[in-house]
Amino acid sequence: MTISLYHRLKTVSRGIGVRQVRLICGLILFSYLLSHFLNHALGNVSLQALAIGVAYHLAFWQFLPVAIVFYAAALTHGGLGVWALYQRRQFSRSTLEPLQLILGLSIPALIFSHIAGVRLGHTLYGHDKLYPQVLYSYWAGPSWRVWLMSAALLTSWSHGCIGLHFWLRLKPFYQRAAPWLLACAVLIPALALLGFYRGGRDIISASATTQWRAENLSPKQTGTASEQATLETIMNGFLIGYLGLIGAVLAARGLRALHERRGGMVTLSYNNGRIIRVPKGLSVLEASHRNNVPHASTCGGRARCSTCRIRVIGDPSGLPAPSPREAFVLAQVGANDPSIRLACQLRPTDDLSFFQLFMPNLTPGEPGSQRAAIGQERYLVSLFVDMRGSTSLAEKRLPFDVVFIVNRFLGAVSQAVLSNGGQPNQFVGDGMLALFGLGVDPHVACRQAVQAAHDIAVNIAELNAVLSHDLHDPIRFGIGIHGGEVIVGEVGYRDHMVFTALGDAVNVASRLQDMTKTLGCQVIISDDVYERAGRASGLLPQQEVEIRGRAEPMRVRTAADAADLVSQSPTDEGAAA
Numbered sequence: 001m002t003i004s005l006y007h008r009l010k011t012v013s014r015g016i017g018v019r020q021v022r023l024i025c026g027l028i029l030f031s032y033l034l035s036h037f038l039n040h041a042l043g044n045v046s047l048q049a050l051a052i053g054v055a056y057h058l059a060f061w062q063f064l065p066v067a068i069v070f071y072a073a074a075l076t077h078g079g080l081g082v083w084a085l086y087q088r089r090q091f092s093r094s095t096l097e098p099l100q101l102i103l104g105l106s107i108p109a110l111i112f113s114h115i116a117g118v119r120l121g122h123t124l125y126g127h128d129k130l131y132p133q134v135l136y137s138y139w140a141g142p143s144w145r146v147w148l149m150s151a152a153l154l155t156s157w158s159h160g161c162i163g164l165h166f167w168l169r170l171k172p173f174y175q176r177a178a179p180w181l182l183a184c185a186v187l188i189p190a191l192a193l194l195g196f197y198r199g200g201r202d203i204i205s206a207s208a209t210t211q212w213r214a215e216n217l218s219p220k221q222t223g224t225a226s227e228q229a230t231l232e233t234i235m236n237g238f239l240i241g242y243l244g245l246i247g248a249v250l251a252a253r254g255l256r257a258l259h260e261r262r263g264g265m266v267t268l269s270y271n272n273g274r275i276i277r278v279p280k281g282l283s284v285l286e287a288s289h290r291n292n293v294p295h296a297s298t299c300g301g302r303a304r305c306s307t308c309r310i311r312v313i314g315d316p317s318g319l320p321a322p323s324p325r326e327a328f329v330l331a332q333v334g335a336n337d338p339s340i341r342l343a344c345q346l347r348p349t350d351d352l353s354f355f356q357l358f359m360p361n362l363t364p365g366e367p368g369s370q371r372a373a374i375g376q377e378r379y380l381v382s383l384f385v386d387m388r389g390s391t392s393l394a395e396k397r398l399p400f401d402v403v404f405i406v407n408r409f410l411g412a413v414s415q416a417v418l419s420n421g422g423q424p425n426q427f428v429g430d431g432m433l434a435l436f437g438l439g440v441d442p443h444v445a446c447r448q449a450v451q452a453a454h455d456i457a458v459n460i461a462e463l464n465a466v467l468s469h470d471l472h473d474p475i476r477f478g479i480g481i482h483g484g485e486v487i488v489g490e491v492g493y494r495d496h497m498v499f500t501a502l503g504d505a506v507n508v509a510s511r512l513q514d515m516t517k518t519l520g521c522q523v524i525i526s527d528d529v530y531e532r533a534g535r536a537s538g539l540l541p542q543q544e545v546e547i548r549g550r551a552e553p554m555r556v557r558t559a560a561d562a563a564d565l566v567s568q569s570p571t572d573e574g575a576a577a
């Protein structure tokens with residue numbers, strides 16, 4: 001268990017890159033924003049509700065460990081935003097990406113006066129500013145302050161929502177959840193702004209009494225004139241420094257472009273004959289976007305989907321080494337060949353010729369084309385089944401006879417898959433890939449796949465009995481089962497698009513199926529699927545196997561006869577009990 005946890009942590013840590021860090025920090029900041037917005041929304045109820053809400057909000061976010069994580073996330077996220085401004089040479093054609101960056105970079109400039117007034121004043125002088133003091137300063141002061149705060153609220157919220165959209169859009173539930181999420185994305189800031197307004201109006205009315213002013217606007221709470229002046233100086237200094245930093249980054253971009261132009265250009269040759277010349281330093285995907293060359297990139301260049309991958313023609317040894325994140329994604333899809341690279345990560349320093357391994361989505365305007373469905377990331381269980389000995393069968397029989405037997409075999413397999421809720425997905429010669437989990441949760445998918453493996457054995461045994469007079473040897477087969485996050489979508493070309501799943505889990509299932517030959521068993525199930533299926537009692541023998549393309553060994557369960565799987569069924573065990 002400890003070793004397995006260690007392996008999992010190691011695998012997960014290899015998959016963490018800059019984007020993953022930015023996402024985690026962004027999620028922390030968005031949680032803060034959500035809590036703050038819900039607090040503002042309480043202004044629609046009463047000033048007392050606002051005060052109670054802020055007490056809970058502060059108790060959580062100012063709890064020391066939480067505060068440390070929060071400030072670290074804010075600094076890291078902000079730093080990575082500035083780095084992205086320097087590093088991104090080209091944005092995908094979506095306008096959301098540059099918009100997200102501009103909104104993100106505007107946030108520090110918009111909120112620093114608020115931070116200086118509330119947090120810095122507290123840290124330096126012990127000011128005690130809560131809603132009454134803050135709302136009074138906005139609504140009794142010059143109107144630009146209200147507009148500035150409203151802009152800060154909307155900018156941060158929009159930036160966060162775009163980030164969440166980029167993160168979630170590949171998730172299977174997203175399409176169903178999108179209308180609800182959109183409703184929340186509109187309602188929450190609307191209620192927060194309304195609460196900010198209502199709270200402000202209530203404070204202005206309350207401030208008409210001298211008693212309220214004496215209780216809420218004392219120098220201890222809001223600071224003396226000289227303290228305010230010092231805070232303003234700090235705020236101005238920060239603004240100048242921040243704008244200077246952005247200016248310096250833009251200047252650095254210009255210098256880099258100049259340097260790259262002087263440093264030379266590289267020629268990129270695509271498999272369709274297209275040749276482009278771009279400055280060194282661009283990624284292949286950025287070069288494609290800059291030159292309007294269609295290039296598949298389901299995750300938008302975030303090193304998550306692998307659909308941008310290319311096969312380099314010629315010697316790949318001169319290419320820049322893959323980053324840990326690129327190496328991780330390539331290993332996940334079983335791409336061990338050094339000539340296969342992610343176009344969104346590879347920045348060629350020399351001329352390059354390559355094949356795009358996936359066709360980009362075709363636009364509806366293209367003659368004879370159909371828009372390919374965008375891929376979705378989801379957990380699926382892949383079951384590979386392959387008939388054994390079909391080559392020798394073909395040698396001994398007439399071709400029609402072989403086709404008849406293979407079809408009976410595939411029919412028996414498909415029937416078992418379908419009756420257990422799976423989908424026969426690809427037929428390759430005498431083998432088949434079946435997918436489970438397109439409409440059910442992972443645990444059900446795992447149970448269905450294991451039960452289907454059992455039913456395949458039963459169906460083939462019946463088929464062997466029916467064909468016994470006709471076959472010298474009974475039909476034999478091997479099954480490999482593994483589950484994991486894969487990309488599902490349509491691949492192919494024009495009228496030849498097919499729905500399928502791509503990803504490491506599919507490749508591993510295929511390799512497990514192959515391995516049944518060397519291990520002399522009929523079924524190999526990854527331990528993960530076996531456990532999720534509710535068969536963690538250890539009734540099937542367990543062992544570790546090396547999988548080509550994976551750094552770590554994998555724990556699997558093997559069964560000499562797939563029909564034995566039935567005795568492991570929890571239903572049966574339950575019935576027996």
Ligand code: FES
Nearest residue numbers: 301303305306344
């Ligand atoms: S575009 Fe998704 S991995 Fe490159």
